[in-house]
Amino acid sequence: MSERFERGSARMAELDPALQPLVEQGMAGVSPDFARMVVEFGYGDVYTRPGLELQQRQLIAVTALTTLGHSPRQLRGHIGAALNVGLTPQQIVETIIQAALYAGFPAAMNALTLAREVFAERGVSPLPSSGDR
Amino acid sequence: MSERFERGSARMAELDPALQPLVEQGMAGVSPDFARMVVEFGYGDVYTRPGLELQQRQLIAVTALTTLGHSPRQLRGHIGAALNVGLTPQQIVETIIQAALYAGFPAAMNALTLAREVFAERGVSPLPSSGDR
């Protein structure tokens, strides 16, 4: 196991212990190599670079996936990871609302619908802080 | 309730009485503020501007959502609203067919598949007029 793989694997575990098994099981039988690239390059090379906090990296992941609009499974996963690294539900909601300016309202509404599902599973809510406005 | 909200709410009701409850229930628990923005800005500020008829606005909504390709739920809703404001099933089909030129055949075929579902629910058909060609 390469040093890049170990570094990526550790970073994935920080984000969500379920993340690496999910990627590896998803790619089993079709491309274990791609799963390895995700670990080594995506998390080992990129996600461990200095200069950004993990909370910032999760803002970036949620924004990019909201903007793309075509990957609900990954967006769900990164919303969950955003909670795990300490972003509040409110911050996640605000991120998606701002993304609406660039990516349009439908992309944002779909992302908020996914966020609602993740928040419900976790038993958390963004509302006390955003509702008082 | 702001004047912008009331204006948006009235416009949404013209398009489809189910529209505002759907948006508000969808955002309940995650971002009632975003639902309010949709009503106030999307429908109160933009959809009530002078210069375009509602039928023209629904051509625009159907075209943009066909082109984006990632929001089937919203496209379904706007196809239904297009019928409500008097566009014929044939006009909706022709709009999607033209969008194929810009957005590609897969995006158009997916949009036509959604249109078929909406038409079936409504008991309407685009075929008598387009089939004679």
Next chain:
Amino acid sequence: MSERFERGSARMAELDPALQPLVEQGMAGVSPDFARMVVEFGYGDVYTRPGLELQQRQLIAVTALTTLGHSPRQLRGHIGAALNVGLTPQQIVETIIQAALYAGFPAAMNALTLAREVFAERGVSPLPSSGDR
């Protein structure tokens, strides 16, 4: 020359006499076949179908190209054609503003910037009608 080609060629001339020469010169030396497909299929098969007025078709073209965001040359051309078939500058502006809801503000602002250039070349303005709001 096929009947589809003649029909497409006539439709292109209605939209803008410069359109077909532009497409053909652009594809000369690389793919005259593709220019022919644009004339035969795009304009001969699709743009001449019954059910939509040319003004409606230009709303669709402007909306789809605003949403895609990556084809300023074609968007400029279709804004010009929209004026030629009788859409007012105001209607074109309103179309792009509504597209902002689905495609985001940057795509709409870029489209409005192109519209401003086309309007200036034509010596027309959307402002008397939209400015009084």
Next chain:
Amino acid sequence: MSERFERGSARMAELDPALQPLVEQGMAGVSPDFARMVVEFGYGDVYTRPGLELQQRQLIAVTALTTLGHSPRQLRGHIGAALNVGLTPQQIVETIIQAALYAGFPAAMNALTLAREVFAERGVSPLPSSGDR
């Protein structure tokens, strides 16, 4: 039945005997004309042009649909057709992995997930050849 239609129909049958019925049934009741355009233009005009082998055309279809990210049904169909014209599961996997460079990892991972499903239905696997790396 036009010569273009017959040519397209024959080409579709080479790719997958289920393809044309699927398109026609999907468009029945909403736009048989669009199904005909897909056969005549998509397959009769474009897919039968000289200069590329069918295996190359399926690389192109799989790449474009992976990049778009919004049409899983069509991507599944073209992965199946890619197998039918003799591309190996490994070549399909490698195509999608390369597309990740341009379209991002989420689009590629979704495409590989669809490929896994198609390969399982066919009882084929990309792994003996790609796993030894």
Next chain:
Amino acid sequence: MSERFERGSARMAELDPALQPLVEQGMAGVSPDFARMVVEFGYGDVYTRPGLELQQRQLIAVTALTTLGHSPRQLRGHIGAALNVGLTPQQIVETIIQAALYAGFPAAMNALTLAREVFAERGVSPLPSSGDR
């Protein structure tokens, strides 16, 4: 001048004093209303919401515009604003590198090329901190 406009105007000035004049001059003659919407809704309603710091909002803007890929002018502007609110050149570069995972390498490389131009104009560099890796 509405309270929403004043709030948006103040927020734009915090990001970059050149921003509001740029938007207003760009929309002069075509849609002053759209410029007003950008100020009132984009900056007055969205950008002033509680829950995120301005540095976080600029991470979001840079990520979304990198992912869209079609709006270099706006991306340049938001990279400049990111510097103005205290993000370091290195943090901006790291944001774009992470966006490559979701949006692909070409979108990221184009964004980094724009960042280089903005950094050169400002006489700043991301390299002392990122180069030591």
Next chain:
Amino acid sequence: MSERFERGSARMAELDPALQPLVEQGMAGVSPDFARMVVEFGYGDVYTRPGLELQQRQLIAVTALTTLGHSPRQLRGHIGAALNVGLTPQQIVETIIQAALYAGFPAAMNALTLAREVFAERGVSPLPSSGDR
């Protein structure tokens, strides 16, 4: 210099001797790390995988970049590389024409316009073979 870097560097040279210097100069002063990632991961890890010929890989690159529509510089580069690895101008044109089915006509026409420029610089032409149809 890592083995991955050397492998990527060699692969880039096979595609086009100007490619690596172009990437490195483009990223100089902003992110030499990203240039290294492009060499190591893009070309060293992905482009050197077994299972596809370089001609196939260039079909994939041209298709993906045509579909994205937002990266003309990279598309130009990969059209040039496609010629370098032995794809004919006709094959490149046919690839782009097929991509029109998925990505729409404007994206394809823009790609053909770039191809025309590259062909002119190289003194090659796709026309003898495709024009006889």
